[in-house]
Amino acid sequence: MANRFEIDGEEVLDGEVKPFGNSAHVTVPKRWRGADVKVVRTTEPTEQNEE
Template identity: 60%
Template sequence: MERFEINGHEVVDGDVRPTGNGAHVYVPRRWLGADVKIVRVSEPDSDSDE
């Protein structure tokens, strides 16, 4: 696993959920319009579609 240093204001710990042909992570509505970065911290489930 690599190590990343990111300066920010808040962290949300969540799960990626399937949606249509992709996936999403929910964040608070107050983040609407903000720049965000998503960092994967575990390997995807082997039974997930890519």
């Protein structure tokens, strides 16, 4: 069962986490530079961590 979160915000962006070196990232619009953001994972990861 998923948790439910309530977040006050200005805009929602659906995206996919992509590999980035030894980490991963989500790309957001350039106009969001300098803004505070929150990232919420909505599904289980499909790839296993390689450590």
